[in-house]
Amino acid sequence: MKVVTCVAPVNIAVIKYWGKRDEELILPINDSISASLSTDIMCAKTTIMASPLFKENKFWLNGKEQTFDSPRLSNCIKAIRARCDGALPQFTWNISICSENNFPTAAGLASSAAGYACLVYALAQLYEIKGEISDIARLGSGSACRSIYGGWVQWHKGDLPTGADSIATQIAPADHWPEMRIIVLVVNDCRKKYSSTSGMKKTTETSTLIQHRAKNVVDQRIKTITKAILNKDFESFAETTMKDSNQMHAICMDTFPPCVYMNDTSHAIVNLVHSYNEYRKGQKVAYTFDAGPNACIYLLQSEVEQFISVVNYVFPQLAGVEYYRGLSLPNKQLDQKIVAELRLTPYEAGMLKYIIYTKVGAGPQELDHPSEHLLQDNGLLKQ
Ligand SMILES: Nc1ncnc2c1ncn2[C@@H]1O[C@H](COP(=O)(O)OP(=O)(O)OP(=O)(O)O)[C@@H](O)[C@H]1O
Numbered sequence: 001m002k003v004v005t006c007v008a009p010v011n012i013a014v015i016k017y018w019g020k021r022d023e024e025l026i027l028p029i030n031d032s033i034s035a036s037l038s039t040d041i042m043c044a045k046t047t048i049m050a051s052p053l054f055k056e057n058k059f060w061l062n063g064k065e066q067t068f069d070s071p072r073l074s075n076c077i078k079a080i081r082a083r084c085d086g087a088l089p090q091f092t093w094n095i096s097i098c099s100e101n102n103f104p105t106a107a108g109l110a111s112s113a114a115g116y117a118c119l120v121y122a123l124a125q126l127y128e129i130k131g132e133i134s135d136i137a138r139l140g141s142g143s144a145c146r147s148i149y150g151g152w153v154q155w156h157k158g159d160l161p162t163g164a165d166s167i168a169t170q171i172a173p174a175d176h177w178p179e180m181r182i183i184v185l186v187v188n189d190c191r192k193k194y195s196s197t198s199g200m201k202k203t204t205e206t207s208t209l210i211q212h213r214a215k216n217v218v219d220q221r222i223k224t225i226t227k228a229i230l231n232k233d234f235e236s237f238a239e240t241t242m243k244d245s246n247q248m249h250a251i252c253m254d255t256f257p258p259c260v261y262m263n264d265t266s267h268a269i270v271n272l273v274h275s276y277n278e279y280r281k282g283q284k285v286a287y288t289f290d291a292g293p294n295a296c297i298y299l300l301q302s303e304v305e306q307f308i309s310v311v312n313y314v315f316p317q318l319a320g321v322e323y324y325r326g327l328s329l330p331n332k333q334l335d336q337k338i339v340a341e342l343r344l345t346p347y348e349a350g351m352l353k354y355i356i357y358t359k360v361g362a363g364p365q366e367l368d369h370p371s372e373h374l375l376q377d378n379g380l381l382k383q
């Protein structure tokens, strides 16, 4: 019997992946860049057990048994096994897979990225594969290839029709910009109506704006934001991040019928960030939205106290929920000058469900201690 347990991070793109040139191989029409977040706060955790005694393959996600026949799961397993030494005994054994996310699944919080990166990373440990695996994680979910690395990561779209050059590389490790923080303002954590996969397929079929983005916009933004990250230039990083999020959602609106992911609360957050930056006389806080209404805020640690005091004033919390999750948030009295100058008025309580406070992290890891395994020795779920 052989067993491995791994964790892998969520990643939040600052230059977005939206649109494929090959649906089957999951090849994007443009490069993208993200930061992988700390697995201490948000992660997928996956145990894979192989045994000559297992009669069949099994897969559980968040405690519920799933079919083993899903095309994306099969594609990842096939591709990993094609790179494995067939002489290893575990090569011929059946496997049990158990995965869980410690944050909402399919709610636009990049669960598929963390989930498939974790699956592929754990399979690579099980089958003792060294070398590139981000192209295999990409077969599970495009954005998953970026979660194979920690820190700041670029997914190169590649040119080959096989997808062999459509891989992720690290731009800078997690400790390159240690002051960087991420606050996720959770507006809705329910399963979303249209998945990223179906939304971006409709976009490539119907939007004309997306051609403009791929041809004329992304390459320059990739250069600008890479330079900003390497030079730790927050102003330039923030402006590019916000513009790129806005362009992705403009393209979603240009899709026919439109796919609308942001809601009124999301737009209220956008307005608040711009007002705040005006008050601070610079781009001190940056928002970005994936395929859902939740806002991911990038900001430096020095800005957190003041920004969060403003968020708490404008979006009062409902009592009785575990509201702050992750790193401990500083508790600062709101500066009344900001309220007066920005003419801030609170919305009704409960528009934000909760807040996750986290930072950039080091990427997937194997957890060696047997207590970490999610499966019993017989390959069934631990109770
Ligand atoms: N831990 C996991 N292991 C394996 N597969 C997972 C895991 N978590 C999520 N998935 C797969 O990803 C799907 C959710 O992907 P989807 O793209 O709809 O949402 P999301 O990743 O949360 O949002 P987004 O990609 O827009 O940020 C799940 O239905 C499941 O098939």
Ligand SMILES: C[C@@](O)(CCOP(=O)(O)OP(=O)(O)O)CC(=O)O
Pocket (backbone or CB within 6 Å): 012, 013, 015, 016, 017, 018, 026, 032, 110, 112, 113, 140, 141, 142, 143, 144, 196, 197, 198, 289, 290, 291
């Ligand atoms: C909005 C995004 O989060 C899109 C993520 O799309 P997915 O990677 O979930 O899509 P598939 O490749 O079809 O699985 C932007 C991004 O992460 O770059």
